[in-house]
Amino acid sequence: MPHLALHGGPAVRTTPFPSWPIYTETDAKAVGEAVLSGKWGCMSGERVSAFANRFADMQHASHGVCVTNGTTALVLALQAVGVGPGDEVIVPAYTFIATANAVLMCNGIPVYVDIDPETYNLDPALVEQAITPRTKALMPVHFAGLPADMEKLLAIARKHGLALVEDCAQAHGAQWNRRGVGPIGDIGGFSFQSSKNLNAGEGGIILTNDDKLGKLADSLANCGRSDDGVWYGHYRLAGNHRMTELQGALLMTQMERFEEQTNRRHENGEYLTEHLRKIDGIRPCITPAYVSRHARHLYVFRYRSEAFGGASKTRFVEALRAEGIPASPGYSIPLYKQPVFMLKNFGSFASELHRDYDFGALYLPETERACNDEAVWFTQSVLLGEKSDMDDIVRAVAKIRERRQELAER
Secondary structure (H helix, E strand, O other): OOOOHHHOOOOOOOOOOOOOOOOOHHHHHHHHHHHHHOOOEOOOOOHHHHHHHHHHHHOOOOEEEEEOOHHHHHHHHHHHOOOOOOOEEEEEOOOOOHHHHHHHHOOOEEEEEOEOOOOOOEOHHHOHHHOOOOEEEEOOEOHHHOOOOHHHHHHHHHHHOOEEEEEOOOOOOOEEOOEEOOOOOOEEEEEOOOOOOOOOOOOEEEEEOOHHHHHHHHHHHEOOOOOOOOOOOOOOOOOEOOOEHHHHHHHHHHHHHHHHHHHHHHHHHHHHHHHHOOOOOEEEOOOOOOEEEOOOOEEEEEEOHHHHOOOOHHHHHHHHHHOOOOOEOOOOOOHHHOHHHHHOOOHHHHOHHHOOOOHHHOOOHHHHHHHHHHEEEEEHHHHHOOHHHHHHHHHHHHHHHHOHHHHOOO
16 A cells, blocks of 8 residues: 555545535525615515524424524523523533533533533433532533434433523534424524535524524514514513524525435435444444434544554544545534633623632543544535545545554654
8 A cells, every 4th residue: 555645655535525615606696686675684574584484394493583693593592591690501511612602691601511422412421410509401512413312311401490402503404303403402503604514604593392482582683672562662681683684595595405415415424434434443423323314514433543553633634634635633622621711701700600610620531532532523515525535535544544653653
């Protein structure tokens, strides 16, 4: 076998994988028509409401409230279930910062719980021991598009009288036991940021099957207005978090390709798992039986350095990239160690409510291993390629494994 590309050998691949976003003249025409309509705000148009209904139907929700972004969707969802100053919300430690920030923006306290190493989702077995009299809600993340273990998490929430808010930022189209994620718990939030499987550059949506929460979320997104109130009547403290008609138009046309793209990601994800798991030192995350559909926002596997001559994850990712495979090391810092959380000079951290929380003292072993040693990602656009593209990924990993002693050399 030839030398690694890192050491001057020929790369397995020199052509790029599919780029993202994918767009056509249809998208441009739809946005142009929204501009020419003169109805740019959703209060005077129909595109945002049409999209909200369509997306909610796809996820089996009775209410959909479009907002400015995914973080806002989570903040308003938390506010809707009553999270406020000093309330604790249990979150996974391996996720994007928006999950914790949303809690802090409600002046709540994120309580970090470790992940299941087989799925990288919140580990239900560790949740109950993190519950205190101040716990208000659980907020699992459907990481990488893989639904969390909702049966166990719902049972815990019901047992302790807690709200369950779903962070679905990476889980468009994902299903748990044939139910769309988002409204399985009390309420959930999605993101349409530019990297997401369904995107408009920015944007978000709140989904719920609870009529009261649906109306409340709509009010929180719309300056505190009420359906049965007057236009200049404001009935709760809230801002303007509405989506524009231009975003709604783009999301509607992007939806036309969504099902086909989701199926392609699923097929290629299954194909990769079938072949990568045969390589010593590579362990793809599992898809439990309760997952009816994995959204595959990311393809994630665990790297074991001992099977690759002791080379670090960083070195392995460098080798994959040199072979033409756009791999990512994923989150490199556990959420509880993010520099911003060490400051404790914002929100109710500046009061006595949060003085006794020391995130820097946390050590959650599975999260630490994922960040430092094990987790390797391929982003969703990689999974939009052909089977031959997936074969290139497998060949590159196999080549690095075969030349593992060379990998460990500098």
